Amino acid sequence: MEEKNYILKIYRGTPGDQYWEEFELPRWEGETVICGLMEIQKSPVNRQGKRVEPVVWEQGCLEEVCGSCSMLVNGYPRQSCTALIENYIRDTGSNVVTLAPFTKFPLIRDLMIDRSQMFESLKEVHGWIETEGSREMGFGPLVSQGEQEVMYSLATCMTCGCCTEGCPQMNKKSEFVGPATISQARLFNAHPTGKMQRKDRLRPLMEEGGISECGNSQNCVEVCPKNIPLTDSIAVIGREVTLQSFRDLFTFSD
Ligand code: SF4
Ligand code: SF4
Ligand code: FES
CATH class of the missing domain: 3.10.20.30 (Beta-grasp domain)
Incomplete structure (x- = not known):
C-alpha cells in the first residue's frame, strides 16, 4: 500500500x-x-x-x-x-x-437506511404548527430573546437519527418515539401559535412508546451533532405531560 x-x-x-x-x-x-x-x-x-x-x-x-x-x-x-x-x-x-x-x-x-420511523413519530405527536387562518389573526404574542434562543437550538434538529442510534431504549421492537421527537414536541409547544395544539402533542406521549420509555441514560445528548439539549427537552416535556394528565383527570379547560 x-x-x-x-x-x-x-x-x-x-x-x-x-x-x-x-x-x-x-x-x-x-x-x-x-x-x-x-x-x-x-x-x-x-x-x-x-x-x-x-x-x-x-x-x-x-x-x-x-x-x-x-x-x-x-x-x-x-x-x-x-x-x-x-x-x-x-x-x-x-x-x-x-x-x-x-x-x-x-x-x-x-x-x-430507512429513517421513516422518525417522520412517523413526528406525525404521532403533531410535530408541526397549524397556520390555517393565522394570517387574519395578525401578529401573535412576542417571544422573548431567551425563548427564541432555546427554540432556535431545538429547530436545528435535522432528523439525522444519531440520537436514536445512541439510545439504549430504541430497538427494532421498541415503540419509543425517541428523544428527537420529544424535543420537537417541546419546540412546537413553546411557540405561541403551536401552544394551541399542545394537548395533541402531549397525549400521545402519555401512552406506550411515550416519554415513560426514556431510561434517562443521556446517551442521546452526547451524540447529537447539533448539541440540542435533549435531556432538558425530556425533562420539560415530562413536566408538561404530568400537568396535562392532571388537566385530563380533572377535566380542567386548556
Ligand atoms: S441527533 Fe440531534 S439533530 Fe440528530 S435527530 Fe437527534 S436531536 Fe435531531
Ligand atoms: S436519555 Fe432517554 S432518550 Fe436519551 S438516550 Fe437515554 S433513554 Fe434514550
Ligand atoms: S448530506 Fe446533508 S447532512 Fe450530510
Whole structure:
C-alpha cells in the first residue's frame, strides 16, 4: 500500500447478507468520508482488485443540515459529509476507517437506511404548527430573546437519527418515539401559535412508546451533532405531560 493511501472498510450488503469490504484510496487534505465514497463510485474496485457493485449511501445537502448521510464512522454515529478522513487517521493512528449503517433502523442496502420511523413519530405527536387562518389573526404574542434562543437550538434538529442510534431504549421492537421527537414536541409547544395544539402533542406521549420509555441514560445528548439539549427537552416535556394528565383527570379547560 502506498504511504499516502488509506483504507475505507465498509460493512455493506442487504438485510441478512452483510459483509465487510475494503477499498484502498488516495489520501488528500480536507477529504471527507463522502469524498471517499464518491472515489469508490467512480471506480468500484475492492482491495483484492475485484470490480464490485458501487457502494450505496444517501446524501443531500453536503453541509450537515439534512441528516441523510448519517452512518457509523469508526463505530460512532455522525454525518459522513463533514467527517474528515485525516482526523480519524490522526486520532486512531490507523489508516483504516470503518463505515457501517445505523443498526436501529431498517437497512435498505450498504450504508443506506430507512429513517421513516422518525417522520412517523413526528406525525404521532403533531410535530408541526397549524397556520390555517393565522394570517387574519395578525401578529401573535412576542417571544422573548431567551425563548427564541432555546427554540432556535431545538429547530436545528435535522432528523439525522444519531440520537436514536445512541439510545439504549430504541430497538427494532421498541415503540419509543425517541428523544428527537420529544424535543420537537417541546419546540412546537413553546411557540405561541403551536401552544394551541399542545394537548395533541402531549397525549400521545402519555401512552406506550411515550416519554415513560426514556431510561434517562443521556446517551442521546452526547451524540447529537447539533448539541440540542435533549435531556432538558425530556425533562420539560415530562413536566408538561404530568400537568396535562392532571388537566385530563380533572377535566380542567386548556
Ligand atoms: S436531536 Fe440531534 S441527533 Fe437527534 S435527530 Fe435531531 S439533530 Fe440528530
Ligand atoms: S436519555 Fe432517554 S432518550 Fe436519551 S438516550 Fe437515554 S433513554 Fe434514550
Ligand atoms: S448530506 Fe446533508 S447532512 Fe450530510
